[in-house]
Amino acid sequence: MAIEDRDHAKLITHALAKDTLSKLRSVETEQVAFRKGLVKLGRICGYEIIDGEMLTEFVAIETPLAETTGERVTGLDDVVIINVLRAATPFVEGLLKAFPRAKQGVISAGRDEEAGMNEDGEFPISIDYVKLPEITADDTVIVADPMLATGSTMCAVLDHVLEDANDPEDLFVLSALSAPAGLIRVDEQFPEATLLTVAIDEKLDEDGFIVPGLGDAGDRAFRTK
Numbered sequence: 001m002a003i004e005d006r007d008h009a010k011l012i013t014h015a016l017a018k019d020t021l022s023k024l025r026s027v028e029t030e031q032v033a034f035r036k037g038l039v040k041l042g043r044i045c046g047y048e049i050i051d052g053e054m055l056t057e058f059v060a061i062e063t064p065l066a067e068t069t070g071e072r073v074t075g076l077d078d079v080v081i082i083n084v085l086r087a088a089t090p091f092v093e094g095l096l097k098a099f100p101r102a103k104q105g106v107i108s109a110g111r112d113e114e115a116g117m118n119e120d121g122e123f124p125i126s127i128d129y130v131k132l133p134e135i136t137a138d139d140t141v142i143v144a145d146p147m148l149a150t151g152s153t154m155c156a157v158l159d160h161v162l163e164d165a166n167d168p169e170d171l172f173v174l175s176a177l178s179a180p181a182g183l184i185r186v187d188e189q190f191p192e193a194t195l196l197t198v199a200i201d202e203k204l205d206e207d208g209f210i211v212p213g214l215g216d217a218g219d220r221a222f223r224t225k
Contacts, residue, residue, distance in 0.1 A: 003052035008183040009195035017044045017198050021176055025214045035090045035221045038146060041176055041198065042094020049142065049172065049196070050076075050098060075169070077101055078138045084109055084145040084157055085129070087218035091146050091176070099142075105132035107160055109153050117150065117208050121181055125156040135165035141172065146217040148175040148197065149210050151185035158190050172196055176217075179203065179210045 002014040023029055024037045054073050061070040079102040083092040086108075096102060107130050111123035135141060143161060148154055154173060171193045173186060178197040181204055186195060201210045209216075219225055
């Protein structure tokens with residue numbers, strides 16, 4: 001099984017996911033390769049969610065030669081993917097390769113870097129745009145953001161996602177990299193969410209960035225500063 005339980009999260013341990021993340025971390029990985037790496041990692045994570053977290057059912061199949069029994073994944077038509085703009089865009093592109101029929105929502109959210117972290121390790125969060133599909137009790141909701149640092153952005157995003165939604169069948173918070181403080185914060189405020197990540201790094205620095213991390217995923221993917 002390539003998903004392992006940790007204290008506040010589940011770790012995606014697939015060898016190809018770890019290999020891809022290692023390439024993303026490297027300062028020598030330039031923009032195009034970085035963006036393609038996020039797409040690849042999103043696809044791998046999507047397949048791991050299907051394999052490790054979704055149910056299957058037996059179905060009758062008629063082949064050209066005989067009748068037999070097959071196995072199908074249930075719920076693939078009831079998936080909602082929330083893209084936390086902007087860094088998650090290539091990450092979500094990969095997820096959509098695993099869930100091509102998913103409904104999609106977008107939330108533009110960013111932390112106020114100038115204000116800095118408060119004494120509780122949180123940032124003020126600005127939500128600039130929200131467009132979400134209807135979320136039903138049958139849905140599997142995946143909120144994707146490559147970096148889960150302080151958890152401030154993700155908590156603000158989840159507030160909007162769940163504000164008018166029916167309780168979904170499953171709620172996943174998916175990140176490539178996480179910091180312990182962020183995992184604890186999201187887990188405490190949203191215990192109904194399953195936190196999935198490829199790696200849990202050592203700490204946050206004084207500016208709230210994950211260390212050793214991979215830098216600013218949005219800047220590296222879109223070549224901005």
